[in-house]
Amino acid sequence: MSWTSTMSSGYSSLEDDSEEYFFTARTSLFKKPSVKPTNLKDVDKERELRTHLTHEEIRQKVEQYNAASRDHFKMTLNSNGLYTGFIKVQVDLRRPITVKEDGACGVKGQEAFYLPHGSINTLHISSNNTVRQVIQALLNKFTVADNPAKFTLFKRFSREDQVYTCKLSEVEHPLFLRLVAGPSTDKLSFVLKEQQTGEVMWDAFSIPELHNFLRILDKEEQDQVCVITRHYNSYREKLEEAMRAAGSPC
Incomplete structure (x- = not known):
């Protein structure tokens, strides 16, 4: 966040x-x-x-x-x-x-x-x-x-x-x-x-602080997964479109 x-x-x-x-x-x-x-x-x-x-x-x-x-x-x-x-x-x-x-x-x-x-x-x-x-x-x-x-x-x-x-x-x-x-x-x-x-120095952080860090890391991980998924889907759509234009079965 x-x-x-x-x-x-x-x-x-x-x-x-x-x-x-x-x-x-x-x-x-x-x-x-x-x-x-x-x-x-x-x-x-x-x-x-x-x-x-x-x-x-x-x-x-x-x-x-x-x-x-x-x-x-x-x-x-x-x-x-x-x-x-x-x-x-x-x-x-x-x-x-x-x-x-x-x-x-x-x-x-x-x-x-x-x-x-x-x-x-x-x-x-x-x-x-x-x-x-x-x-x-x-x-x-x-x-x-x-x-x-x-x-x-x-x-x-x-x-x-x-x-x-x-x-x-x-x-x-x-x-x-x-x-x-x-x-x-x-x-x-x-x-x-x-x-x-x-x-x-993780010992210097309180339990609520550590939980907040974990939530931030989880959100950043989810955001990164969404970015990779969007890139993959976009590449797959372009690849399938190129294959159809070439007359090859998908």
Whole structure:
């Protein structure tokens, strides 16, 4: 089953150190560039740079960012040194997700969906928000019941005419990376993917999730059988028609 409905915009709050932050989700599509994976480890470099920036340096970077931005997704610097802004996260999931839903008479259930590849969610976050919180906010927005540990956030960036992807640590700060890179998504973008463990960890899924996967596989199998049957019937009809035209008995 594929999730073909349009994702709606809205807000969900996230509290961190008694501060309230809001996450806004919008969706769109963009062309996926070819990427080259890399194992770059720059968490320590990001943390060191972030902690050494003064309030004045941050103010200058925010002004430069807003001046270079070509849309209304600006950054705002607060008096306490925190700043807020927007990041765009591309959803690139290969396996179905389990979504919580309210059924008839208020009975709650779960259903598995394939999210459209390449859909983009625009999040309004704070400089204090970590990768872990961004992932959780995305899952909360779409009422995803899956364990957040199944997902990870990557950054995609260009270097010397090559496009790389790098897995982000859960404690990194996406908005700071966005600020340093500037507003261009060609220089830096974020991608939500499943954890790359090499093998599917079936023990991490609940029984309802596994049943949903089986139903999806059964439907895909039935669809494939129907496609093959139609092709066979069409070929048989054309073959019989050709034999009749040639005067040969069927």
